[in-house]
């Protein structure tokens with residue numbers, strides 16, 4: 001970051017991936033402006049300057065858009081990095097996400113406009129049940145130097161305390177108090193009965209921390225070899241930080257929380273992975289099974305894979321809704337698999353495999369259907385090449401980073417897989433994030 005005092009006055013005219021609005025500088029370079037709504041004229045401070053583009057932060061709104069509102073999130077209004085779109089009406093944010101999804105699928109995925117009209121019929125990004133606020137039932141708070149829980153500051157290393165984030169179900173964060181271990185985290189979940197569970201996770205041991213909290217955010221784009229080696233060091237530090245063993249203490253409730261999807265129930269570690277939006281697991285499970293059914297016809301699928309399967313939500317849906325012959329779940333997190341083992345004790349058709357997807361799938365029986373729900377980094381070229389070698393008839397791909405999702409869809413195309421349908425979900429209201437699901441079928445043509 002260069003962080004300058006230089007101000008620009010410009011009109012922004014379209015949304016970009018990452019929650020910014022794009023305008024043009026006098027020299028023709030694109031300017032990605034945070035805190036602005038397409039259509040507005042703003043004064044913005046340049047934060048970063050690159051040969052081909054600039055990033056900037058709105059400091060004054062000269063002509064506000066009709067969709068500009070008082071911030072819905074008090075924490076974001078005080079500098080927290082949680083709700084970067086809380087100054088825009090939630091319906092309009094959803095419309096902007098739909099534009100971004102189409103744009104990114106076109107630019108990165110390589111799909112033309114006519115194709116996108118067919119793949120994304122109707123509303124490209126749909127709302128989940130519930131409103132734009134209070135939808136989150138699972139969160140992670142950071143603990144500041146005075147032992148108070150709060151949210152990471154937007155673009156900085158500080159922690160914003162005292163103001164609630166509007167995403168949270170208020171029950172989750174009421175009366176948390178203080179006195180927690182500085183530098184640690186609080187994992188908080190509401191279970192399916194509305195009971196709150198809180199687990200304190202101690203700070204990262206000094207040896208793994210490498211001097212405090214890890215650098216936030218991803219690597220910079222492009223840059224010098226010095227910049228790249230700094231990015232590599234930062235990435236290594238983030239990995240060490242993430243993987244370091246940390247002490248846990250139950251503050252309220254239990255170390256696991258019950259979550260229900262359809263007729264199944266899981267006991268998930270409070271500090272483990274579960275979808276943040278209370279309506280997300282049911283919505284995604286129903287979408288994936290609908291998509292697979294429409295691609296396969298009414299025949300029950302034979303062998304299925306549920307990759308990056310967590311506790312096996314999709315394995316359960318494939319079994320219960322589509323009567324799949326067998327499902328192989330691959331997941332690296334032992335806590336998620338322990339939860340899966342309990343839920344699937346009597347399911348002889350569901351097989352659990354602990355480890356890395358890239359390492360394990362070569363030894364699984366050939367699949368007819370693959371469902372995969374990778375982390376934000378997406379599946380990437382190596383795993384997609386392995387999947388194509390396994391030659392399933394149908395692939396259902398779930399992605400929470402729209403850029404990586406589009407890249408992965410483009411990669412499938414090179415291996416002879418064609419998307420039949422894509423659905424976007426506004427699973428993170430008040431933010432620029434969205435979830436997308438695509439179903440692809442094997443074909444010989446390329447897009």
Ligand SMILES: C[S@@+](CC[C@H](N)C(=O)[O-])C[C@H]1O[C@@H](n2cnc3c(N)ncnc32)[C@H](O)[C@@H]1O
Nearest residue numbers: 273308309310331332333355356357373374375
């Ligand atoms: C986005 S979550 C999806 C979980 C699950 N499908 C669900 O909806 O609950 C991604 C999961 O992938 C797991 N994971 C991440 N990298 C992995 C890898 N290389 N191999 C296997 N599992 C991985 C994580 O532990 C996490 O549970």
